[in-house]
Amino acid sequence: MYLTREEERIYDGEYGWAKQVCMKIMVKLGELYDASRLIPVESAHVSGVSYKTLGDAPTDFLEALADAGEKVAVEATLNPQSLDPQYLAERLPESLVKTQLKLCEIFQKMGFKISYTCTPYYIKTPTRGAHLAWAESSAVVYANSVLGAWTNREGGPSALAAAIIGKTPDCGIHKAENRKPKIMIEVREPLEREVDYGALGIFLGKVLEDKIPLITGLRNPTPENLKQLGAALASAGMVNMFHCGGTSAKIEREHLEKITVEPKNIQETIEELTTTSTSKPDLVFVGCPHCSPSEIREIAEKMGDRKVREDVEFWVCTSRYVKEKTKSHVQKIEASGAKVITDTCAVVTWTDKLGIKTIMTNSAKTAHYAPTLNKAEVQLASLKECLKTALKQ
Amino acid sequence: MGAQIVLRGRGIVEGKCTAEALVSTKPISFLGDVDPSNGKIIEKHHDLYGVCVKDKVLCFPHGHGSTVGSYVLYSLAKNGLAPKAIINRWADPVIVVGAVIANIPMMDQVDISQLRTGDLVEVDAYKGVIKVLKSRKRGGLSKCI
Known part of the structure; x- marks a missing residue:
């Protein structure tokens, strides 16, 4: 591997242990x-x-880096943490809150932006064609497939190293030849609901192996639909990008292997992800990945003047940044008794410690993870159905 | 006594050491499989269950699981419980990053089926060479004291 003279100096430790270990x-x-x-x-x-x-394992290493005075060299954002300071901190055991805050402090000391979101692209959209070192898998697929930026799926430590050095190895899908589709997916009937896009992602994640798909048959998907598709695709499989619509015009299709997706594949996937049929879930959760401004607006509009039922919690998760940007809609949503939660989401907080045993969500990614990560039963349903369950009629 | 066994592989993290081999046929996920406070394998279904990795030349096919596993190797090293070297068949990013940050000599592309738990081995991860200095025919697993 070729290193510049400066990179070699870092590698040899001339700028200290922390930079050396990152290099x-x-x-x-x-x-x-x-x-x-x-x-x-x-x-x-x-x-x-x-x-x-x-858990506790990373604290030692992160602390050592921060104590060495290391700072990020590029714009660097953070994934969600485990709590929302406004709504969840006081409901969780004090020791957990304290340890989380300490971790947050370590990252802040290194100069990370206090984003705590899985959708950093709503704070600052990456430049088309720019190289990134992103670790959150749903954001990786979105950046590659919808925004036209280029990033591998980094692990936590490698993204951290890249933040500090400001560089990444030129491999994987940083190289144009590795971004070509290897398989064609024909979706037989256009998908209507966001939950159908998520289900398509889970279905494809299981059959694609490492083959980047060219997806045809989607009718005018919104960026949020594609966000659901990508998040699910990444949680069920290894693929870090897809092609569809406009981006696929120039691609040669003749020699590609082809898979057809029937409506029943989508329906069956939703049924497989649904583990309970309760009509009264403990939590109705939307915002995985974190809501965009237009999703917040859509939720506010669809709720109308209805109130949240007393026996259900309704969470709408987004970033602090988007919450601030959509204040009037947020006020409307929160007036209903719903909580617009920032910095975290149902998957990465301790829902079990909040007494939540059943979760209804419109996110296929959450439905995929919640049975193991939250020890919760799941119902996967559209936003419309989620609102119907959460709100008094 | 037969000819000395010499195995070749690819050096990934530089370093040299001589220590007892601890050999597993199963992949290891350092997050979840290993307790960073005592260095023991705590995954019940693992063939090294209950065994301590401290000061061993730890040989296993490859890593798997969360990238947080890399940090576990760092914590083991900080607590003085890390293996002396890591030998894999195939290197994977979790173990590579863990070995780098914990500064543990590491090699891959090694035929670890030639090694047995209890063998005294010399690892030279600069050159990518492993020598079996003293072979142990059948060894019970040495437990942590």
Whole structure:
């Protein structure tokens, strides 16, 4: 692997242990994947911020980096943590809250942006064609497939190293030849609801192996539909991007293997992800991945003047940034008794410690993870059905 | 006594050491499988269940599971419980990053079926060479004290 003179100096430890170890992470991973050099990244997005998913193991290393005075070299954002300071901190055990806050402080000390969101692209949209080092898998697929930026699916430590060095190994889908579709997916009937897009993602995640798909047959999907598709695709499989619609015009299709997706595949996937049929879930949760401004507006409009039922919690999860941007809609949603929760989501907080045993959601990604990560029963349903369940009629 | 066994592989994290081999046929997820406070394998279905990785040349096919596993290797090293070296058949990013940040010599592309728990081995991860200095025919697993 070729290193510039400056990179070599860092590698040899001339700028201290912390930079050296970050450079080594990058070089060793680069060698593993046959990268010939490092390339600068426009931004880094680090996962592994929630104490619930991290546990105690990373604290030692993160603290050592922060204590060495290391700062991020590029725009660097953080994935959700494990609590919302306004709504959840006081309902969770004090020791957990304290440890989470300590982790947050370590990241802040290193200069990370206090984003706590899985949708950093709503705060700042990456430049088309820019290279990134992002770790949150749903954001990786969205960046590659919808925004036209280029990023591998980084792990927590490698995204952290990239944030500090400002570079990433030039391998995987940073190379144009590795971004071509290898399989064609024909969706037989256009999908209507966001939950259908999520289900398509789970279905494809299981059959694609590592083949990037070219998806045809989608009729005018919204960016939010594609966000659901990508988030589910990444949680069920290894693929980090898809092609569809406009981006696929120039692609040669003749030689591609082809798979057809029938409406029954979508319906069956939704049924498989649904583990309970209760009409009274403990929690109705939308906002996985975190809501966009237009989703917040849509929810506010669809709710009308209805109030949340007393026996159900209704969470709408988004980033602090989007919540601030959509204040008037947020006020309307919260006036109903719903909580617009920031910094976290149902999957990465301790729903079990909040007494939540059943979750209804419009997110296929959440439905995929909640049985294991939340020890909860799940109902996967459209936003319309979620609102119907959460609100008094 | 037969000819000395010499195995070759690819050096990933540089370093040299001589220590007892601890050999597993199963992948290891450092997050979940290993307790960072005592260095023991705590996954009940693992063939090294209850065994301590401290100061061993830890040989296993490859890593798997969460990237948080890399940090577990760092914590083990900080607590003085890390293996002396890691030998894999196939390197995966979780173990590579863990070995880098914990500064544990590491090699891959090694035929670990030639190694047995209890063998005294010399690992040279600069050159990518492992020598079996003293072979142990049948060894019970040495437990942590």
